[in-house]
Amino acid sequence: MIRNYFKIAWRNLKKNKVYSFINIFGLSVGMTACFLIFSYVNFELSYDNFHLKKDRIFRVVADIKTPTETINGKGPSWAVPPHITEFPEVAAAVRVLSDIILFKKDNLTFNETESLWADADFFTVFDYKLLKGNPLTVLKEPFSIVLSETSAKKYFGDNDPIGQTILITDDAFPSTVTGIMEDIPVNSQIQGDVVISMTTITKKFAEGVNDQWGNYGPFAYLLLKPDTNAKHLESKFPAFLEKWSGKEMNKSQMFPTLLLEPLKDVYLKSDRGGFVTGNIKNVYVFSIVAMLILLIACMNFINLTTARSSERAKEVGIRKVVGAAKSQLARQFIGESVLICLIAFLLTLVVTSLLLPSFNQLAGKTISQGIFEIPLYILLLFLAATGIGLLAGIYPALILSSFKPTTVLKGRFTTGAKGNFLRKGLVISQFTISIALIIGTIVVYSQMSYMNNRDLGFKKDQILVLDTNSDKNRDVLKQATSSLSNIKNASLSSSVPGTGNLIAYSEIENIKGDLQVANLDLYFVDFDYISLFNIQLAAGRPFSREFKTDTTQAMVLNEAAVKMFGYSSPEQAIGKRFKQWGHEGKIIGVIKDFHFQSLKKPIKPLSMRINPDRGDYLSINISTSNLASTMAAVENQWEKIIPNKPFSYYFLDEFFGRQYKSEEQFGKLFLNFALLAIFLSCLGLLGLASYTTIQRTKEIGIRKIMGASVSSILNLLSRDFLKLVAISFFVATPVSWFFMQEWLMDFAYRTTVSWWVFLAAGVMAMLIALITVGFQAIKVAISNPVDALRTE
Amino acid sequence: MLLQIKDLFKWVNSGGNRIFLLNDIELTVNEGDFISIMGPSGSGKTTLLNVIGMLDDFNEGEYSFLHEPVHKLKEKHRANLYKEYIGFVFQSYHLIDELTVYENIETPLLYKNYKSSERKSLVADMLDRFNIVGKKDLFPTQLSGGQQQIVGIARALISNPKLILADEPTGNLNSKQGEEIMNLFKQLNDEGVTIIQVTHSEKNATYGSRIINLLDGRIINTV
Numbered sequence A: 001m002i003r004n005y006f007k008i009a010w011r012n013l014k015k016n017k018v019y020s021f022i023n024i025f026g027l028s029v030g031m032t033a034c035f036l037i038f039s040y041v042n043f044e045l046s047y048d049n050f051h052l053k054k055d056r057i058f059r060v061v062a063d064i065k066t067p068t069e070t071i072n073g074k075g076p077s078w079a080v081p082p083h084i085t086e087f088p089e090v091a092a093a094v095r096v097l098s099d100i101i102l103f104k105k106d107n108l109t110f111n112e113t114e115s116l117w118a119d120a121d122f123f124t125v126f127d128y129k130l131l132k133g134n135p136l137t138v139l140k141e142p143f144s145i146v147l148s149e150t151s152a153k154k155y156f157g158d159n160d161p162i163g164q165t166i167l168i169t170d171d172a173f174p175s176t177v178t179g180i181m182e183d184i185p186v187n188s189q190i191q192g193d194v195v196i197s198m199t200t201i202t203k204k205f206a207e208g209v210n211d212q213w214g215n216y217g218p219f220a221y222l223l224l225k226p227d228t229n230a231k232h233l234e235s236k237f238p239a240f241l242e243k244w245s246g247k248e249m250n251k252s253q254m255f256p257t258l259l260l261e262p263l264k265d266v267y268l269k270s271d272r273g274g275f276v277t278g279n280i281k282n283v284y285v286f287s288i289v290a291m292l293i294l295l296i297a298c299m300n301f302i303n304l305t306t307a308r309s310s311e312r313a314k315e316v317g318i319r320k321v322v323g324a325a326k327s328q329l330a331r332q333f334i335g336e337s338v339l340i341c342l343i344a345f346l347l348t349l350v351v352t353s354l355l356l357p358s359f360n361q362l363a364g365k366t367i368s369q370g371i372f373e374i375p376l377y378i379l380l381l382f383l384a385a386t387g388i389g390l391l392a393g394i395y396p397a398l399i400l401s402s403f404k405p406t407t408v409l410k411g412r413f414t415t416g417a418k419g420n421f422l423r424k425g426l427v428i429s430q431f432t433i434s435i436a437l438i439i440g441t442i443v444v445y446s447q448m449s450y451m452n453n454r455d456l457g458f459k460k461d462q463i464l465v466l467d468t469n470s471d472k473n474r475d476v477l478k479q480a481t482s483s484l485s486n487i488k489n490a491s492l493s494s495s496v497p498g499t500g501n502l503i504a505y506s507e508i509e510n511i512k513g514d515l516q517v518a519n520l521d522l523y524f525v526d527f528d529y530i531s532l533f534n535i536q537l538a539a540g541r542p543f544s545r546e547f548k549t550d551t552t553q554a555m556v557l558n559e560a561a562v563k564m565f566g567y568s569s570p571e572q573a574i575g576k577r578f579k580q581w582g583h584e585g586k587i588i589g590v591i592k593d594f595h596f597q598s599l600k601k602p603i604k605p606l607s608m609r610i611n612p613d614r615g616d617y618l619s620i621n622i623s624t625s626n627l628a629s630t631m632a633a634v635e636n637q638w639e640k641i642i643p644n645k646p647f648s649y650y651f652l653d654e655f656f657g658r659q660y661k662s663e664e665q666f667g668k669l670f671l672n673f674a675l676l677a678i679f680l681s682c683l684g685l686l687g688l689a690s691y692t693t694i695q696r697t698k699e700i701g702i703r704k705i706m707g708a709s710v711s712s713i714l715n716l717l718s719r720d721f722l723k724l725v726a727i728s729f730f731v732a733t734p735v736s737w738f739f740m741q742e743w744l745m746d747f748a749y750r751t752t753v754s755w756w757v758f759l760a761a762g763v764m765a766m767l768i769a770l771i772t773v774g775f776q777a778i779k780v781a782i783s784n785p786v787d788a789l790r791t792e
Numbered sequence B: 001m002l003l004q005i006k007d008l009f010k011w012v013n014s015g016g017n018r019i020f021l022l023n024d025i026e027l028t029v030n031e032g033d034f035i036s037i038m039g040p041s042g043s044g045k046t047t048l049l050n051v052i053g054m055l056d057d058f059n060e061g062e063y064s065f066l067h068e069p070v071h072k073l074k075e076k077h078r079a080n081l082y083k084e085y086i087g088f089v090f091q092s093y094h095l096i097d098e099l100t101v102y103e104n105i106e107t108p109l110l111y112k113n114y115k116s117s118e119r120k121s122l123v124a125d126m127l128d129r130f131n132i133v134g135k136k137d138l139f140p141t142q143l144s145g146g147q148q149q150i151v152g153i154a155r156a157l158i159s160n161p162k163l164i165l166a167d168e169p170t171g172n173l174n175s176k177q178g179e180e181i182m183n184l185f186k187q188l189n190d191e192g193v194t195i196i197q198v199t200h201s202e203k204n205a206t207y208g209s210r211i212i213n214l215l216d217g218r219i220i221n222t223v
Ligand SMILES: Nc1ncnc2c1ncn2[C@@H]1O[C@H](COP(=O)(O)OP(=O)(O)O)[C@@H](O)[C@H]1O
Pocket: B012, B021, B039, B040, B041, B042, B043, B044, B045, B046, B047, B048
C-alpha cells in the first residue's frame, strides 16, 4: 500500500515538473530561510548559557539620579565589588574592565584591543576554561596574565608560555603569564583575548581605587550563594550605599540605585551596554519574519495542491469506486505532501550548507560552522519538515478525499467556490506579508540614508583620526603631521564624535545667577579643535592662544547646555561662571549643537575645555588628493615618533557610521527576507496563474476566435490576481506603518515616512505580480486558438 | 435472490420543482442473471446503476442486497458491502493513468488489506486469464481502448465480486472490440457472475437474459 502511494506520488511529481519544482523549491527556500534564522535566534539566545553558575551570576548596574537626569549606567563599579562581599549572600564579586593595552615580547608588539582586567575570582565565577594554570590563583598577583590559546600561539608559538614574561602598557611593565585559557566562545557577552590581574591596577597603578565611590569604570558581576533572592538583596543596597558613600553622593549630587541584572539577560535585554550586546527586538523580529516566510512557502504548497485537485479528482473517484475509504485516501494525499516536504528537507540541507558562510558574514559572526555541527538541529528540521508536510497536506487531503465518485467520474466536477475563496485568502496574506516587508525595507534604508546624509553640525569628511592612546609624544606627532604638505591642520582631543566622552560634575551659573549643578558631557580639546571640525559658533568666541587664561579658565558650551541653564539666547550665557573638576572660570563661547553621538540619541548638553593632558585622539584634516602618499607620510611620522605602538587610525566619517552597523545589518537582513518573501509569493502566483490559464485554455480559444485582442485576454487573465495584490496593499499599509513608526522611535532623529514609500512598495508588488502573471497570460494570449480547442 | 428494489424514488429539487431521476423502480435480480438496461440518453440508466452499486443514495423506497437492507445501513457498512460483492466497469474505462496495468488491477486488493503474496498471485491469475501478461508494465495511455476496457474488467473481477455493473462498457469501442468484451461478459456470466449492463446497442442487449427499458426514470417494460 505504502509502496503504491509512493509510486503514485513519485510519478505525479515527475509528471508535473513545474508544480513539483515550485512546491519543492519554494518549500526548501522557506525552510532554508527559517533554518538559518532559527540558528541565528538560537545563537543569540545561547549567550552565556555555558556558565554553569549562570543562574546565580548577576551584573551590578545602577540608575544614577543626577540633578538633571537619570542615567542608566554602571554605577560605582570600582568600589562596590570589594565592599559588597560584606553581604553573606554574595559568594564572590568580580570586576571586568576592557581596555586596549600594548603588549611587547621580544620584537613582537601588538596593541591588544581586546584586553581585560579582571579580579581574581574571574575564572571561578565564570566558566572560561583554563587549559593551564590554577583558576584560583592565576589572577591573584599584580602583573599576572592569562592568554587565550590564540594569543599564546601568537607570542610563543609552540613553546610553553607559563612563567614567561611579557611587557605591558606604554611603560613596559614586565608581567608573567600564569595561565592559558581556551579562546572565549563567540556566544559570551564578555569578550577578550588576554586577561590581566585587576590587582595590577588596584595595587600598583591606582591604589585606593577600591574606595573611590565616584569612579565608574568596569563592569561588576556578583556570584550569589545558592537560593539567594536577588530582589531581596537589592532592597538592602540603598542602606549599603548610604553607609559607604553617603558623603560622596551628596558631594557629587549623583545618587545611584544599585540593581542586579541576571547574567542571562545582559546580552539581549540590557540597555546599559556591555562588551558585546545583542538586541532582543531583533530576535523577535527575525523569529516572526522566519515564521512568515515559512508560512508563505506553506501557503504556496496548499494553494497549488488544492488548485490542482481537479486533476486528481478522477483518481480519487476511481479509488473510491474500487473500495478506498476516505481515511485511506486522506492518508495517501498527506503522505504525498510529506514526501514533498522530505525532498525539500534534503534540498534544504544542501542549500543551507552552501549558504552558511555567507549567512555568517551577513550576521557578522560565526553562528554555525556547519549544519551537521549540531545533529539536534537536523532532527528538529526533519521533524519540522514532516510536520509541515502533515499540516500543509491535511486541507488538500480532506478536500480531495471528500469528492463524491459519482460526480467526479461524470466529469461534472468543478473546484468549489470554497477552494477559490481559500486560495484568494492565501494569496492576499502572502502579498500582505511581502508588501509589508518591502515597506519595512524601504523605511530602514531611508532612515539609514537620512542618518548618513544629515548635516551633523561638524565636518566629518577628510578627517583622519589617529588613536595615540595618550602617548606622551602625541604633541610632537601633532606638530610633525601638521607641517606635512597636504595637511591643513591637526588637533588633539579627549574625544571625537562617535568615541564617547567624559561626563563631569559641573556647576554653571544659570539665568537666575545661581551655580546650578549638572553632569555635563565634556570634551577636552585644543585651540585648533573647533575650527578643524568646522563647528559653528552661536555666540562669543572660540578658544584662542591669544588669551592666556583660556587654557585653564575658559569653557565653551553648546546650545543644548545653554538652554538647560535657562538662557533664551546663547549671548546671555557669555561671561557666566563655571566650576568643573577643580577648575573655575567663565564661559567664553557657545557653539551650535552638533551630533557628537549617534542620531539615535538627542544632542545632549556639552561642555568643552582646553586640557593638553587629555588628548588621546589626533584628528588630522587631510585633502583627498594624493591620499595614499599623505597616509604614508603620516604613518612614517608615527613610526618615527611613536615607534613602540602600532599605527592605529581611522577615517571619521567611516567611524561615525560604524555606530549604525547594527541598523545596517538589520536593513540588509530585512532586505534579504523581503526579497525572499516576494520571490516565494510570486512563485506561488506563477503556479496558480499557469494553472488557471491552463484551465481556461478552451475559453480563451473561443474568445480569440470571436475576435478578442491579445491585450483584452491579458487583462482578463491578470485582473483577478492584480485585484488580490491591491487588497494586500491596503491591508499591509496600516500594519507596516504602525510597526515602522515603532521602529523609528529608537532614533531621536528620524526620517518621516512619507506616502510615496507605501505607494512605491505597492507599485513594486503590483509590477512584479503583473510580470509574473503576464508571462503566463501572454503565452496563452498569443497562441493559436485552434490548437487550444483541438486539445480539448 | 441477489438484490431487490421496491418502490424506489430518487429526485432532485430544482427551482421549487421536484425532478424525478428515478421514479417508482421495482427490480429483482437473481444470482446468475445477465440484465441489460436500455433507454434514451438522460433516462436515468446511470443513476439507477449507481444506486444499485451504492455509489449514490435515493430518497424513498427499499433496497436489499443479499438480504441486507441497504437503505438502513451505515455508510461504512455499505462501503464494505459493495467492496466485497460489486465490481464496476465504465464506458471510459476510468483507469488510473499514473499506474501500470499491473498496479491498476492490484488497486482494489490494496483497499481490502490482502497480503502482498496473495495480491501477486491474484493479479498474475487475472493477467493470465485475459492474456495481458505482456502488457502488465504498460501505462493505460499506451493501450488501445479495447485493451483498456479489458484491464477495467480485470480490475472489476480481481476481488471476485458476485455482481458486475457495467455502464456502456462498449460505448467507446469499435464493433470488433465491443464484441470481444461482450463475449467476455457472456463467459463470466456462464461462470456464475451476475451482470447488469447499460447499453444502447440492441445487439449487445441480446447477450443478456433480460432487458429493462427506462424512460424518464421509470421502467416502462421488461423483456
Ligand atoms: N445529481 C443530479 N442532479 C441533478 N440532475 C441529475 C443528477 N444526476 C443526474 N441528473 C439528471 O438526471 C438525468 C438522468 O441522468 P443519467 O442517469 O446520467 O442518464 P443516462 O445515464 O440514462 O443518460 C439527466 O437528465 C441528468 O442531467
